[in-house]
Amino acid sequence: MLLGFQEIIGHEGQIALLRRAVERDRLHHAYLFVGPEGTGKRTVATALTAAVQCSTGTGDACGECASCRAVAHDNHPDVHWLEPRKGKRDITIEQVRGLQQQLALHRFNGKKKVAVIDPLTLMNLHAQNALLKTLEEPPDHSLLILIAESTGGVLSTVLSRCLRLSFFPLTVEQVAAIVAREDGISEDRAMLLASLSYGSLGKALAGEDETLLEQRRDCFRRLAALSPDDARGISDLAEEMGKDREQALRFLDWVRGWLRDIMVLQVTGSAATVCNRDLLEPLQQAAATRRVQESTAALAEIDNVTRSINRNFNRRMVLEGFIPGILGQQ
Ligand SMILES: [Zn+2]
Structure with missing residues (x-):
């Protein structure tokens, strides 16, 4: 499901910063989203991707246009998610090279070439070193979003070339509000699930x-x-x-x-x-x-x-x- 910036609960500061950057076309070439699992880093990354590509150009995703729908269905030709291949533990150097070839191509119909790497911590050192080249000389019209639970095992040279945004666990009330919205369940039950999730929306939505x-x-x-x-x-x-x-x-x-x-x-x-x-x-x-x-x-x-x-x-x-x-x- 695609949520626009304004529909996301929590992370107000991070979202305001990103939204302003999209509106003014002043995005950094690489962002690093760091925070515990389930706090909404992927949700915000998707919202940012859609906001960038949205044909309305309002700084937020409209959710209706062809670009927004393509981002929502994960088939936008100018958006690439890099994750470990099925059954594999690492993001490999071959995957990074494949991504670099994609980023070097002309844009299809998007406003930027967007790459989301999740999680950065599963990139082995060879892959990180290969990625450095892209971070040092980012292709025109490219945007990299790197996602990680922590920065342990990440090369300092990679970290220093990204603008870091930290994500913190949501409050019980924020998680409850989201759970109630997603599932249409009672407020009491949403509070109980939220209180068991310790600020992780992923856990609350998985439900117990x-x-x-x-x-x-x-x-x-x-x-x-x-x-x-x-x-x-x-x-x-x-x-x-x-x-x-x-x-x-x-x-x-x-x-x-x-x-x-x-x-x-x-x-x-x-x-x-x-x-x-x-x-x-x-x-x-x-x-x-x-x-x-x-x-x-x-x-x-x-x-x-x-x-x-x-x-x-x-x-x-x-x-x-x-x-x-x-x-x-x-
Ligand atoms: Zn749109």
């Missing part, structure tokens, strides 16, 4: 089905009732949550929100900004029986645990070591 929501509630009821010296209970929960990588990462996402809410209750004493509203009772129970420092320590540990899970350490053992920290001393 009822089975998952029930599993999550069950997991927290057990966590709330579990004592730190119940080795058997901890081991059972670790085994279940560690049954595969996806479940283990989901569990860590849940715990992140859970600990955040406990801290909100401990610090503010109010449930007004608690995200996991359907779990208020066990949350209050946990908030009353543990110290704030225990929550912050467990929260800080989540990144390490995530890394261990991603490196294929033994999931049950990793979670067994982590769960007592979530429970506090009680």
Whole structure:
């Protein structure tokens, strides 16, 4: 789906800057969009592409003209998306060379030749070095949009030739507004899905089905009732949550929100900004029986645990070591 700049929720500053540049025909030749997954970098890249090509020339996509429709259907002859080929891990040097040939051609009917590279971090160093040439001597009427979650592994020479725009997680309210619009679902459910997404629209729109929501509630009821010296209970929960990588990462996402809410209750004493509203009772129970420092320590540990899970350490053992920290001393 194509959204114009004015239909996008959030990222106001970044969009205002891009829109002004399109209107005045003062676009930089290369932009780097950096920010966590699911925050809308591709949505903004598509809006920028359509705004550039739109035949109305208003600085935003009209959504109706042949150019806008071609961008929306991903078949505009002057727009190229560079992604890893199916089943491949990297964007290769051959793909970059292919893109460079495309950019050297005359424009078909677009106002610019646009290339979107997503994600930049999957470009190996050979490919990045090849891309440098294009960044140093951009062909006339070309626009490059590079997308990345972080700049780790990206050559500094590549970074220094792009204008960087940072994207931050959306607020729960922004995600909820978008979810409600996309799916036409109730406001309450949109809030719940949004609160589970931690600012990632992609996650909120993927939705959590009822089975998952029930599993999550069950997991927290057990966590709330579990004592730190119940080795058997901890081991059972670790085994279940560690049954595969996806479940283990989901569990860590849940715990992140859970600990955040406990801290909100401990610090503010109010449930007004608690995200996991359907779990208020066990949350209050946990908030009353543990110290704030225990929550912050467990929260800080989540990144390490995530890394261990991603490196294929033994999931049950990793979670067994982590769960007592979530429970506090009680
Ligand atoms: Zn248009």
